[in-house]
Amino acid sequence: MAGSARVSIADLADGAVHPPLGEAGRLAEPLMAVVLDDDVPPATLERAVARAGAGDRLLVGIASGPVPARIAGLLDALDLTLTVTGEDRRCVTVADPEEELEVLRRAAARNPQAAVVLGQVLRASESLPVGAALDVESFAYSTLLDGPEFRRWVEGRGPRPLPPVAEEPVLVRRDADRLVITLNRPERRNAYGRQARDALVDALELALLDPTLDRVVLEGAGPSFCSGGDLDEFGTTPDLVTAHFVRTRGGAGRLVHRLGTRIEARVHGACVGAGIELPALAGTVVAAARTTFRLPEVAMGLIPGAGGTVGIPRRIGRWRTLYLALTGRPLDAATALAWGLVDEVLPDDSAR
Numbered sequence: 001m002a003g004s005a006r007v008s009i010a011d012l013a014d015g016a017v018h019p020p021l022g023e024a025g026r027l028a029e030p031l032m033a034v035v036l037d038d039d040v041p042p043a044t045l046e047r048a049v050a051r052a053g054a055g056d057r058l059l060v061g062i063a064s065g066p067v068p069a070r071i072a073g074l075l076d077a078l079d080l081t082l083t084v085t086g087e088d089r090r091c092v093t094v095a096d097p098e099e100e101l102e103v104l105r106r107a108a109a110r111n112p113q114a115a116v117v118l119g120q121v122l123r124a125s126e127s128l129p130v131g132a133a134l135d136v137e138s139f140a141y142s143t144l145l146d147g148p149e150f151r152r153w154v155e156g157r158g159p160r161p162l163p164p165v166a167e168e169p170v171l172v173r174r175d176a177d178r179l180v181i182t183l184n185r186p187e188r189r190n191a192y193g194r195q196a197r198d199a200l201v202d203a204l205e206l207a208l209l210d211p212t213l214d215r216v217v218l219e220g221a222g223p224s225f226c227s228g229g230d231l232d233e234f235g236t237t238p239d240l241v242t243a244h245f246v247r248t249r250g251g252a253g254r255l256v257h258r259l260g261t262r263i264e265a266r267v268h269g270a271c272v273g274a275g276i277e278l279p280a281l282a283g284t285v286v287a288a289a290r291t292t293f294r295l296p297e298v299a300m301g302l303i304p305g306a307g308g309t310v311g312i313p314r315r316i317g318r319w320r321t322l323y324l325a326l327t328g329r330p331l332d333a334a335t336a337l338a339w340g341l342v343d344e345v346l347p348d349d350s351a352r
Contacts, residue, residue, distance in 0.1 A: 060080050280341065
């Protein structure tokens with residue numbers, strides 16, 4: 001499809017993918033396709049893998065048929081591969097790879113800084129401990145908060161009043177050796193704002209301090225588990241350094257991860273942004289059958305900032321995480337189960 005820059009494996013091996021910086025540091029053609037259909041000698045393939053691993057652009061493989069096992073190393077090095085068949089976690093199977101490639105290209109072109117930073121963060125953090133990976137995510141998120149793409153999104157949205165104060169944004173109930181934590185702003189679909197975050201952190205810290213608790217259940221009241229960050233608070237950060245420390249040391253992601261196998265997230269409805277980023281860090285995720293999951297941040301000039309570049313890749317791989325974040329499309333519960341994003345899908349009435 002016209003508009004998508006592409007190279008062959010041999011071209012990639014010969015250095016055809018140059019850094020994407022144009023005049024004044026502007027990103028040009030942030031995404032490039034690598035056509036995987038050609039057979040190449042092993043030495044050429046080895047050079048292509050090395051080039052891909054050191055690349056600065058987002059590199060999306062595209063295959064018109066089954067991907068041969070001999071190029072497994074290249075699949076590792078690419079940011080994502082689009083195929084028509086197969087279940088490899090480094091690939092997304094689609095009906096028309098060319099059409100899907102154009103969707104990805106347009107998304108990256110609209111917000112090239114966010115798209116490229118997302119790819120860099122996913123690559124950099126996949127081998128880091130969770131705490132360090134959360135720091136990397138937050139550093140990148142803070143950088144983008146001061147960027148032109150997010151500024152454009154905020155200006156396009158227009159001014160918003162701050163959300164009203166909630167009396168009990170989170171409910172905590174103990175039942176024998178089980179602690180149930182319920183996000184309790186159903187009128188805002190449990191948007192993850194300051195009040196909900198601080199109350200959730202208090203509840204999770206309580207759980208960590210109590211060795212008599214065998215199980216922690218995290219759930220949400222109302223039609224959705226969590227609709228993501230409260231958009232009325234976006235763009236109100238007092239300064240980026242403070243925001244980084246609040247996001248990491250004052251955030252819920254580290255605590256959810258520290259609870260490990262003791263915590264189960266029970267999700268339902270439209271789980272957006274933090275609504276899947278935080279659960280993905282839990283030991284177990286149980287979803288209602290009609291649950292959907294979506295990562296909308298790149299379209300706002302940002303990347304996932306509540307642990308999405310950390311917990312989600314550890315479940316489904318950085319390749320499919322990039323796909324979800326670039327497209328911003330909802331993922332249904334059945335596909336989420338097949339990919340490993342959730343551990344169990346239950347009938348809607350029994351998953352809450």
